[in-house]
Amino acid sequence: MKTMLITGASRGIGAATALLAAERGFSVAVNYNKTKGDAEKVVESIMQKGGLAKAFQADVSNEEDVIRLFEEVYTEFGNLTSLVNNAGILEEQCRLEHITRQRLQRIFESNTLSTFLCCREAIKRMSPKYEGNGGTIVNVSSIASRTGAPFEYIDYAASKGAVDSLTIGLAKELADENIRVNAVRPAFIHTDIHASGGEPNRIERIKETIPLKRGGLANEVAEAIFWLASEQSSYSTGIFIDVTGGR
Numbered sequence: 017m018k019t020m021l022i023t024g025a026s027r028g029i030g031a032a033t034a035l036l037a038a039e040r041g042f043s044v045a046v047n048y049n050k051t052k053g054d055a056e057k058v059v060e061s062i063m064q065k066g067g068l069a070k071a072f073q074a075d076v077s078n079e080e081d082v083i084r085l086f087e088e089v090y091t092e093f094g095n096l097t098s099l100v101n102n103a104g105i106l107e108e109q110c111r112l113e114h115i116t117r118q119r120l121q122r123i124f125e126s127n128t129l130s131t132f133l134c135c136r137e138a139i140k141r142m143s144p145k146y147e148g149n150g151g152t153i154v155n156v157s158s159i160a161s162r163t164g165a166p167f168e169y170i171d172y173a174a175s176k177g178a179v180d181s182l183t184i185g186l187a188k189e190l191a192d193e194n195i196r197v198n199a200v201r202p203a204f205i206h207t208d209i210h211a212s213g214g215e216p217n218r219i220e221r222i223k224e225t226i227p228l229k230r231g232g233l234a235n236e237v238a239e240a241i242f243w244l245a246s247e248q249s250s251y252s253t254g255i256f257i258d259v260t261g262g263r
Contacts, residue, residue, distance in 0.1 A: 024103030026054035028207035032234035038067035076130040127175035150194025159203035187254030203260040227262030
């Protein structure tokens with residue numbers, strides 16, 4: 017059975033991806049940091065429908081936690097088929113001169129360092145150099161990496177820009193090892209992340225500037241993630257799918 021590890025999978029895009037992957041035949045490792053109850057609800061929903069899933073606690077910005085997470089997933093499910101780097105944070109909207117070093121560190125550790133660490137450990141399980149059989153990595157970036165998110169989240173945008181660079185470089189680095197690396201760049205999706213930025217109704221404010229005139233749904237992003245993780249995209253690596261309503 018194929019196994020997918022999804023970081024930050026207790027809510028939002030991560031949870032939607034977990035449910036979709038299980039529906040389509042994957043066993044799913046549902047990673048969470050602090051929201052144990054939400055993660056267990058995702059697992060319960062999968063199990064009730066006949067799927068296979070388990071929740072795994074780990075702070076993926078912490079190297080020791082990441083190493084432990086991958087060991088636990090291997091012990092539970094065996095070889096890893098797909099990794100979805102979804103975990104990330106956003107802080108309140110502000111201009112750059114009001115961003116502290118501490119905030120920068122939190123943002124880059126949660127959004128960028130975590131992705132690097134998880135990719136590193138996935139390679140050690142997927143690459144034929146380590147007796148793996150190949151696999152797929154999907155990074156959840158953001159349209160902010162293209163726009164820069166001025167007046168709102170420049171730090172967040174920069175952290176996702178680094179994820180984009182990682183995606184491009186790693187795709188080329190691993191191409192001859194049967195590991196494909198791609199990314200999705202969502203925007204204006206109805207999840208809790210906007211509340212973290214201090215504006216829970218942000219999508220309602222800006223929806224008229226979106227060509228499709230609405231915000232997106234988590235399951236719409238999950239469909240793009242799953243396509244990149246699956247054999248349906250077998251000739252695609254180093255690519256980005258923007259799920260942005262046309263922006």
